[in-house]
Structures are given as structure tokens and as C-alpha cells.
Amino acid sequence: MSSDPGDIVKAAQEAMELAYSPYSGFAVGAAVRGGSGRIYSGCNIENAAYPEGWCAETSAISALIMAGESKIIEVAVAGGGDEPCTPCGGCRQRLREFAHSDTPLHVCSPEGVRMTTTLGELLPHSFGPENLE
Numbered sequence: 704m705s706s707d708p709g710d711i712v713k714a715a716q717e718a719m720e721l722a723y724s725p726y727s728g729f730a731v732g733a734a735v736r737g738g739s740g741r742i743y744s745g746c747n748i749e750n751a752a753y754p755e756g757w758c759a760e761t762s763a764i765s766a767l768i769m770a771g772e773s774k775i776i777e778v779a780v781a782g783g784g785d786e787p788c789t790p791c792g793g794c795r796q797r798l799r800e801f802a803h804s805d806t807p808l809h810v811c812s813p814e815g816v817r818m819t820t821t822l823g824e825l826l827p828h829s830f831g832p833e834n835l836e
């Protein structure tokens with residue numbers, strides 16, 4: 704199911720096109736695959752009151768939750784720039800709530816996949832829901 708990243712990468716790239724980022728000019732799209740195999744996407748949405756904007760990953764997680772899912776088995780993030788657009792620290796933790804250290808994460812540009820890593824590599828020794836059990 705997660706061996707061909709084509710569909711989730713495309714979803715992240717398409718979400719990037721919809722970004723509302725007039726202040727930073729930095730468009731980001733994210734897509735998460737739920738346990739059902741369905742893909743949910745979202746973009747960054749900025750605000751004139753700057754700190755009130757939020758990240759693409761957060762939008763995608765919201766779509767997943769609103770569809771009644773709570774497990775993430777694959778992630779793709781698409782952004783521009785010279786450096787790979789990896790998720791910010793806060794979004795790594797937000798993804799961690801619903802994913803695991805071995806969950807694959809594709810870091811993409813509008814052209815394709817720049818690198819594939821795992822959530823555990825981006826957020827080692829993480830604190831998650833299991834810590835509260």
C-alpha cells in the first residue's frame with residue numbers, strides 16, 4: 704500500500720498549489736495516508752496576525768481526523784526552496800500523535816521526491832501517547 708508513493712506525493716504537490724501564504728510567500732502542501740489507505744491533504748494557511756497561521760501538516764491531520772481516522776501510515780510534504788522542506792518541530796510532534804517511528808515520510812518539491820525518511824529519524828526518542836499509558 705505504501706510502496707508506491709506516487710499518489711500521496713501528488714496529493715501533497717496539489718495541496719501546495721492551494722496554499723494561502725501571502726506573507727511568507729512559502730507554499731507548503733502535506734498529505735497523510737490513513738489506516739484505511741485513504742489520503743488526506745492540506746496546505747499552510749497564514750494570517751495577517753502572523754502567529755495565527757498554521758502549517759500544511761496540521762491541515763492534513765485535521766482532514767484525517769474529520770474523516771473519522773486516527774492512524775497515519777505514510778506522510779508526504781511538498782515545498783519549494785533550496786533546502787528540503789522537512790516538517791517543522793511542532794508538526795513532527797503533531798504527526799507523532801497518530802504515526803510511529805517507522806512511518807515513512809517523503810520530503811518533496813514540485814518536481815518530485817527529494818528524500819524519503821521516517822518520522823523516527825526526524826523526531827528520535829519522541830514522547831507519544833504510549834508514554835501516558
Ligand code: THU
Pocket residue numbers: 724727729730731746747748749756757758759760789790791794
Ligand atoms: N510551514 C508548513 O506549512 N509546514 C512546515 O512544516 C514548515 C513551515 C509553513 C508555515 C508558514 O506558512 C510557511 O511555511 C513559512 O514558514
